[in-house]
Amino acid sequence: MPLFENQVVVVTGAGRGIGAATAKLFADHGAAVVVNDLDAEPADAVVREIEKARGLAFAVPGSVTEDGFAEHLLDAAVGHFGKLNVLVNNAGFLWDGMVHTMTDEQWLKVLEIHTFAPFRLIRAAAKHLREPAKAELAADEPFSENRCIINVSSTSGLHGNVGQANYATAKMGVVGLTKTVAKEWGRFGVRCNAVAFGFIDTRMTRPKEEGETIEVAGQEIVQGIPEAARGRAFTANPLGRPGTDEEAAGGIVLMASPLAGYITGHTLEVTGGAGI
Secondary structure, X not given: OOOOOOOEEEEOOOOOHHXXXXXXXXXXXXXXXXXXXXXXHHHHHHHHHHHHOOOEEEEOOOOOOOOOHHHHHHXXXXXXXXXXXXXEEOOOOOOOEOOOOOOHHHHHHHHHHHHHHHXXXXXXXXXXXXXXXXXXXXXXXXXXXXXXXXEEEEHHHHHOOOOEHHHHHHHHHHHHHHHHHHHHHHHHOEEEEEEEEOOEOOOOOOEHHHOOEEEEOOEEEEOOEOHHHHHHHHHOOOOOOOEOHHXXXXXXXXXXXXXXXXXXXXXXXXXXXXXX
């Protein structure tokens, strides 16, 4: 039996990179996948890929930072597929700067996407994850479903990183949120884990000089890191190379699967060994 047969998975920021690879890997293992992305076009493209491979998926585009969008996304998922099993909080972006030059807007926007948005989505997921499990517990019935949350963190959060005070703070905040939800919802059989990525080859780690951007509050924000820093970033890990989107997705899918059924409140480091 596939690991996620008859399960429904929501992945935010799933139009490209790690999120897209994650959505496709869940679908490969039998899940019905709800693909969220800020932009409709890449989200629809991922859905088409999944459907071409005979999987089930549909797209709910939009910004996870918008008021009310968390409820809209999860209600749409349950309305389309009937339930929710796994929520993956993956959406994010960088807006780097040194501490002494970072603006309030830079600080707040990065915390909004990486901590406030996951909090809102988890809160909105309560009626789809916590409440059904609570009813089963009250009826003295065994929990009927795999129910879990995966939050994406980073080694920048675990260790700090030059030029990323906002991102590092947000990603460490995700770890605290993860542990708290694990403690609050564990009695209902709902697991909550984090996956902290090291150097994964995405637009957030490709050369800044390539000019990849994302629009934030009407501004085009360049993504990536300076070319001069890239080699130092991944050659310091024991595997001596960047990770792939698919390898990153593997960490998320592993922690959401029944193979991790007795793991909660944990932060899995997918780093090629960096930091050991």
